[in-house]
Amino acid sequence: MRVAKVALVLCCCSSAAALVAVPSHRPAATRHRATISMAEGDSRGGLRLLEWVPSQKLLVKTARFAWSTIWRIMISELAPQSPEGDYVRPAPQLGSAASWPAELPAVGGRYHVYLGNACPWCHRVGLTLALRGLLGGVSVTRMDDDPERASRGGWCFSADAPDPLCGANDLREVYDRCTPGGAYTGRCTAPLLVDLQTGEIISNESGDIVRMLNQLDLDLPEGGGERAVDLYPAELRAAVDATNAWVYEAVNNGVYRCGFATTQAAYERAEGDVHEGLARCEALLGASRFLCGDVVTEADVRLLPTICRFDGVYASFFRCGRRQIRSDYPQVWSCPTPQTHAHPKLQIHPWSHLTRAPTD
Numbered sequence: 001m002r003v004a005k006v007a008l009v010l011c012c013c014s015s016a017a018a019l020v021a022v023p024s025h026r027p028a029a030t031r032h033r034a035t036i037s038m039a040e041g042d043s044r045g046g047l048r049l050l051e052w053v054p055s056q057k058l059l060v061k062t063a064r065f066a067w068s069t070i071w072r073i074m075i076s077e078l079a080p081q082s083p084e085g086d087y088v089r090p091a092p093q094l095g096s097a098a099s100w101p102a103e104l105p106a107v108g109g110r111y112h113v114y115l116g117n118a119c120p121w122c123h124r125v126g127l128t129l130a131l132r133g134l135l136g137g138v139s140v141t142r143m144d145d146d147p148e149r150a151s152r153g154g155w156c157f158s159a160d161a162p163d164p165l166c167g168a169n170d171l172r173e174v175y176d177r178c179t180p181g182g183a184y185t186g187r188c189t190a191p192l193l194v195d196l197q198t199g200e201i202i203s204n205e206s207g208d209i210v211r212m213l214n215q216l217d218l219d220l221p222e223g224g225g226e227r228a229v230d231l232y233p234a235e236l237r238a239a240v241d242a243t244n245a246w247v248y249e250a251v252n253n254g255v256y257r258c259g260f261a262t263t264q265a266a267y268e269r270a271e272g273d274v275h276e277g278l279a280r281c282e283a284l285l286g287a288s289r290f291l292c293g294d295v296v297t298e299a300d301v302r303l304l305p306t307i308c309r310f311d312g313v314y315a316s317f318f319r320c321g322r323r324q325i326r327s328d329y330p331q332v333w334s335c336p337t338p339q340t341h342a343h344p345k346l347q348i349h350p351w352s353h354l355t356r357a358p359t360d
């Protein structure tokens with residue numbers, strides 16, 4: 001039906017355009033003939049699908065079948081599914097232990113992270129670098145998201161932010177370069193933390209990277225008091241771990257489970273979890289300044305990237321906008337850094353390359 005509706009709208013628009021296009025200085029009779037001939041001319045444009053196809057029903061069904069088949073193939077590779085249609089995020093591939101490797105010295109300029117602006121998992125790493133005062137000691141490359149330029153995944157380098165490790169064109173080349181044998185076979189995800197001296201990958205799991213960076217103490221001249229921020233203080237570790245677990249399941253990954261669900265039941269499960277999780281955050285942030293009390297922790301750093309993309313992106317694109325942060329979760333909206341909410345750059349569709357799921 002949707003295709004038919006679009007066709008109808010297009011037909012209406014082109015007829016209207018034909019009428020508007022009639023020059024007004026002509027005599028009335030000429031004007032009438034010109035109107036008819038322009039309208040006829042317009043109707044003969046394009047493939048004239050609606051004229052020669054034997055059945056509109058067949059056309060709509062064929063278009064819907066082709067569209068949803070292509071979408072299903074694409075989504076099954078991008079977003080693996082359970083038999084029930086739930087999105088199952090791939091397990092971390094190069095996730096390390098969540099502690100800074102003892103053999104790697106705390107040396108400024110030696111470690112590098114690859115980040116993509118659109119990516120919430122990268123955003124948590126960027127926030128950690130800032131909160132830990134590490135931006136002067138751990139270098140960062142911000143990549144472009146362009147699946148047509150990248151040979152696998154979407155991340156590639158631009159002329160003004162080239163790859164410092166090997167001058168790669170895209171992140172896949174970096175993964176290859178850092179893999180013994182030179183051929184990495186998994187997903188080329190960001191964020192990625194590497195050792196520039198050995199050319200080895202330290203981790204490509206954002207949660208691990210956040211925790212590792214929390215342990216990295218670089219002796220930087222400009223570190224200042226910022227370095228005093230401990231995102232995983234000993235007395236709050238149990239609370240932070242517990243909060244991370246449900247925030248990830250319900251909120252961080254919950255929005256993806258909504259957007260990538262391929263059955264109605266799976267979508268409803270995910271959508272329910274998202275709003276249950278947000279309601280839980282709302283209650284906690286009403287009672288204390290941050291999720292685990294009065295100090296900022298990893299838990300807040302992991303929540304924020306999802307929150308500030310929620311109204312602009314996930315609500316509509318992943319279809320979890322039954323309630324929105326700005327209007328329905330005031331404590332979440334005002335805490336902890338309201339200025340990052342609805343930042344214009346975060347309103348830009350991070351997945352503009354993807355097409356929406358067909359809704360049949």
Ligand SMILES: N[C@@H](CCC(=O)N[C@@H](CS)C(=O)NCC(=O)O)C(=O)O
Binds near residue numbers: 204
């Ligand atoms: N487990 C990873 C997931 C990161 C992730 O999914 N990153 C996305 C960008 S938002 C990515 O790079 N995807 C590319 C791909 O899967 O090919 C983490 O948390 O670090």
